[in-house]
Amino acid sequence: MHMRWLARNWPYIAMTLAIAAAVHVASVVYLPDLIMMRTMAKLAGAGGVNTMQHGARATQASRAVVRPSPDLLYSTCVYDLDKAGGRLRVHADGMPRTYWSVSAFDARTDNFYVLDDRHAQGGAFDVTLAGPQAAAHAGDIRSPTARGIVLVRTLIENEARLAAVDAARRGAQCEPAK
Amino acid sequence: MRVVMKLLVTAVCGIALGLFATWVLVVRAAPMGGDVRDGPWRTSLATGSAQGGAWLRASVALHGLLALNRSETIYYTATTDRLGGKLDAHCLYRVVGRDPPARWWSITAYGPDDFLIPNPQHLYSVSKTSVDRHPDGSGFLVTLGHDDIHSQEIATGKGAFSLTLRLYNPDAAVAADPAHVKLPSIVRVRCT
Numbered sequence: 001m002h003m004r005w006l007a008r009n010w011p012y013i014a015m016t017l018a019i020a021a022a023v024h025v026a027s028v029v030y031l032p033d034l035i036m037m038r039t040m041a042k043l044a045g046a047g048g049v050n051t052m053q054h055g056a057r058a059t060q061a062s063r064a065v066v067r068p069s070p071d072l073l074y075s076t077c078v079y080d081l082d083k084a085g086g087r088l089r090v091h092a093d094g095m096p097r098t099y100w101s102v103s104a105f106d107a108r109t110d111n112f113y114v115l116d117d118r119h120a121q122g123g124a125f126d127v128t129l130a131g132p133q134a135a136a137h138a139g140d141i142r143s144p145t146a147r148g149i150v151l152v153r154t155l156i157e158n159e160a161r162l163a164a165v166d167a168a169r170r171g172a173q174c175e176p177a178k
Numbered sequence: 179m180r181v182v183m184k185l186l187v188t189a190v191c192g193i194a195l196g197l198f199a200t201w202v203l204v205v206r207a208a209p210m211g212g213d214v215r216d217g218p219w220r221t222s223l224a225t226g227s228a229q230g231g232a233w234l235r236a237s238v239a240l241h242g243l244l245a246l247n248r249s250e251t252i253y254y255t256a257t258t259d260r261l262g263g264k265l266d267a268h269c270l271y272r273v274v275g276r277d278p279p280a281r282w283w284s285i286t287a288y289g290p291d292d293f294l295i296p297n298p299q300h301l302y303s304v305s306k307t308s309v310d311r312h313p314d315g316s317g318f319l320v321t322l323g324h325d326d327i328h329s330q331e332i333a334t335g336k337g338a339f340s341l342t343l344r345l346y347n348p349d350a351a352v353a354a355d356p357a358h359v360k361l362p363s364i365v366r367v368r369c370t
Contacts, residue, residue: 012188019192024199028232031204032239039243058294060302065243066292067342070302071284099282099346103246109239114250118347151244155282155346157307 032109039065040107040149044078050088052077052174054166057156073166075152077174079129082146086134087177090150091126096168099155104129107145123168128177150174204236214357218262218364219254219343221356241292248353252280254343259364265341267334269369271322273341275362279352280345282306285320285362287332287339297333304330322364 006013040049042064047053054075058068068074079088090102101116102125115125129143129150130136154169156162213234214221222234238245245253258264259271273285284305289295294302304310309318310330321331322341343361345352352359 009184012184015185015188016192016195019189020195020199023193023196024203025232027197027200028204028236031200031236035239035243058302059300060294060296063293066240067242067286067288068294069284069286069344070294070300071286071305071308101246101250103244103250105244109235109243111245111247114246116250116347149244157282159308 033107036105036107036109036149040078040147043076043149049078049080050084050174050176052152052172054170054172071156073154073156073169075154075169075172077150079150079174080147081129081131081134081143084176086131087137087140088129088174089126089177090129090172090174091124092152092172093124094168094171095120095123095125096154096161096165097123098157098161098165100153100169102127102150102152102172104141104143104148104150106143106148110144112144113141204233205240216254216357216359216361218256218258218260219361220256221252221254223248223356248348248356250347252345252348252352252356254345254356254361256341256343256364259366261366263366265334265339265364266369267323267336267339269323270367272365272367273320273322273362274317274365276317276360277306278343278345278359278361279349281347283346284344285332286342286344287322287334288342289335290338295333295335295339297335299333301331301333304332
């Protein structure tokens with residue numbers, strides 16, 4: 001009975017497995033894009049794109065990005081290089097004397113750029129992202145996709161310095177490059 | 179009509195099976211599905227880099243989005259204690275060890291939803307600079323869950339939880355061989 005059922009229905013069984021394999025691969029491949037789209041929408045919020053937003057310290061109420069660190073202050077710039085005219089400047093002056101890093105993630109979640117305080121001069125950084133098709137200037141960092149997220153992490157090394165560290169990291173900015 | 183029905187059932191079953199496979203292999207898989215083990219701690223060499231395959235990228239997007247690459251930060255995640263038992267908020271644990279070789283480190287607990295575990299005292303993490311050390315300064319001890327004996331605690335919620343150990347600016351030897359680093363031990367004390 002089972003064998004006859006199998007013999008009669010094998011094309012459908014094969015088709016089911018083929019569809020399952022295709023759906024599985026497609027969902028795995030596109031999941032990062034979907035998650036980034038959702039995250040960029042959440043982080044941009046009312047502030048919009050191509051502007052730095054300085055998030056409050058992570059607590060149990062923080063739900064924008066998974067596994068946030070409560071020991072870091074996160075500043076985010078959701079960027080859209082098409083809307084920025086092709087290039088986006090990310091800069092800060094007077095970052096606090098603690099661990100900090102500025103990193104860039106493309107729309108596929110890949111981390112394509114990172115700079116930390118040990119490699120920056122005097123608490124300052126000034127980098128420009130160029131879109132995949134944009135005319136880049138010397139020194140520009142090429143973003144693999146037009147959209148993505150720049151994330152500035154600043155460490156709260158000492159609770160007593162929280163207010164000063166928070167004030168200093170607010171100097172980090174992003175805007176369309178001139 | 180019968181053929182149309184069969185095709186419809188085929189399509190529905192295929193889609194359901196494909197999504198189920200994704201749920202099992204990516205969504206339910208251990209956080210930061212690491213390929214490198216150091217005791218109960220797992221990490222992945224490809225986190226944050228473009229070299230990660232589609233499955234790793236999907237897993238990181240779900241459980242560790244916006245993670246940095248390993249030259250900047252190494253993220254170890256533990257879902258079990260040192261003997262392999264699943265971390266469970268009904269149990270009390272102690273994390274004991276010495277400073278891992280990095281400029282700065284922290285241990286943070288997360289709930290099954292990958293977010294910080296709600297608790298009124300905001301006991302989410304300890305770090306190199308906040309941890310209570312032994313009087314001689316050599317090592318540290320952190321309690322996971324509520325303990326009557328006063329010691330530094332991280333709240334663990336009500337059910338399963340996991341820990342992330344972050345090493346910021348790890349020593350070069352750690353980035354080169356993250357499976358053989360002396361990491362804190364997670365010891366189960368008792369369960370209720």
